[in-house]
Amino acid sequence: MNENLRCADEARTASVVELAQELIRRPSRGGIDPYGPVLGVLEEWLDARELPHRRLRDAAGAPVGLLVEVPGGRPGPWWTLDACLDTAPYGDETAWTFPPACGDVADGRLRGRGAADSKLAAAMFCHIAADLAPRAHELAGGLAVLLDVDEHTGGFGGARAYLADPHAARPAGVMIGYPGIDEVVVGGRGLWRATITVHAPSGHSGSRSTTVGAVTRGAHLVRLLDAADLPGGDDGSGFPLPPKLTVTAFHGGQGFSATPDRVDIHVDIRTTPGFDAHAAETLVREAVTALDTALPAPLPTAVTPVAAWPPFRLAEDAQPAAALLGAAAKAGLTVRAKTAGPSNIGNLLAGEGIPATAGFGVPYEGLHGIDERAHLAELPQVYAVYQRAVLELLGR
Template sequence: MEQVAEAGEVAEAGEVAEARVASVVRLAQELIRRPSRAGIDDYGPVLAVLEEWLSAHALPHRRLYDDAGNAREPVGLLVELPGGRPGRWWTLDACVDTAPYGDEAAWSFPPACGDIADGRLLGRGAADSKLAAAMFCHIAAELKPRADALHGGLAVLLDVDEHTGRFGGARAYLADPAAARPAGVLIGYPGTDDVVVGGRGLWRATLAVHGTSGHSGSRRTVVGAISRAAHLVRLLDAAELPAADADSAFPLPPKLSVTALHGGQGFSVTPDLCELNVDVRTTPGFAAHDAETLVRNAVARLDTELPAPRPTDITPVASWPSFRLAEDEQPARALLHAAADAGLAVRPKISGPSNIGNLLAGEGIPATAGFGVPYEGLHGIDERAHLAELPRVHAVYRQAVLNLLQPDRWSDRQSDRRSDRRS
């Protein structure tokens, strides 16, 4: 009889998990069907879907606003679930704004369809990151009945200013005096193979290269701004950057790219101004100061070799530090252990591109920046998310959050595990 009862309990638990995953997918579908392309669409409809769901589940939430200028534009939605015991707060973060569609004619399905085909959720935002947003809302709802037993609290940040590169939701969250400052953040970017525990930083600047203007058909030869800018690009491309340090825990080297060049108009005038954008990806051994020094040295060489009426102007635009969490540092430790317990062979990874984790690192807040379902077409055509792994991904995040909010119980389990290995 006991075996029959136990089998019934397992079946019931399986049915509950199946219903939970189906609910996550339904919410994600509704989010995909509200276009929220960064800088293009109104974010009101997609936020309204989330607010209606959160209200139905009695989860406290509020909008975060960008106070720039006179208009108060929403940049995110913050869910806060306080625990009943003292402790640290942890945050689940997912963006609900998206990349643009690109050439819609190249898609094999409507970008905002939210349909399911061949076990995949279709549409812009399915992978990055509306499915994660729906999952994180459900985790908060699942933990609400047991909140009194939790230490600290759980926040869910739903950002609608991520794909602009401004990370306005995260900035507003950190600047909000009413919000508890998180001890760590888990960002729900997709991909089941890795837990991203670090990333290269960046230093960006716009360079204004000056020259002598004149008629392109004049007998007098002038060195225009475009020619000088082209010489500067060659100097930057030839600049020597250090290789990755084989003895370091950070496996990637720095990288410099000239990403834009603008100057001139028409054909008959040699321009006196050409602007170019420089993006330098930084590492612990080659930080923002090193990137700026390298660019300034190249500019000084240009102004010496090809003098102009005005020296080249350098305007720094953005700077984020690189970051790396050790595998035993929270919240990486909780997420990696939860993945291993779920039978997933997940490895920690240092990412080449920057992400919100870099912004958080600048604030002294550790973050993981990627673990989710497999995907295709992220930021491209035919974006889709594979749903087969969603139950395990959901369970991993849920367990990781419980590990962080129940530190005493998790420490006991870890001690038992070490004892089992020794015996």
């Protein structure tokens, strides 16, 4: 019996890897490649196993994801496994030691863009759905698998379309399959982002005018933002990370002989419960007021907010974190709960009142960089943890 189980586990692991390889071999860089080919691989695989699925589309009708649904036979909440099928760009392809879309296995590692983030997880979650489907009548609620192809763009179109779909059951919680064997991410800082437009009169760089140009005014604003006083350490909310402000872009001017009349600055502020989006916007607008007072210009400096997500932190004894951490412990893994500095799709879900975990998977290298690889030795354990967690959540 044990030999039969071992052979079944090996066959399933091989099948997960084979499907992930096919996904990696269909380039799906966010905002660059068409998503039809990578979605088609999974649609063919799901059709062969008679698993219910459908494409999710945005308001313009473009595909933004794939949704797999396995309804249980008894009433209960639905839970969702989520993994992205789009990827980061390749970057400098000449720096890779293997083709970014090779999808091969070497030295126990699955290689290629998306191996770690997150095509291996997508293949694993589809297999879990296929494993559960024959006994779905025993389960309470249901399992959805969300496969987003608008994640690396920052749009999260697949998740947005899923939550807006009137035919989809709203999930009680989501487990996102980002990689990393040592941690379950249960929280993340939020964000507030804005474009700041700094104005000034244009002119010739060689003129006698002493007018302060937009580049100089913009540089002064950057200094004000860099010197801004943000709270540090514990803000009284129990959140383990402080807020952070970063100027991420500065655009303006061309050539040498003209002083530009406009500079656009991008500001990214990572927020916490004690320093939220309102506090972030207030800080930026106070810096802008200080700029316009110290260095007046014909037009006031404009602040255009472009995105805001709340911070989130899920208690370790709340679902689905408790199920995932408990399943990891039963598998003999030492896994800690982590609040991440970067934001993730869990922030979007938190804004909708949906609890989420955002990371537990195989060890990896080169995520978003060169030579992306996912370790395969731990895949059976990771698979078993997610399957055990799902079964617990579905009342088994």
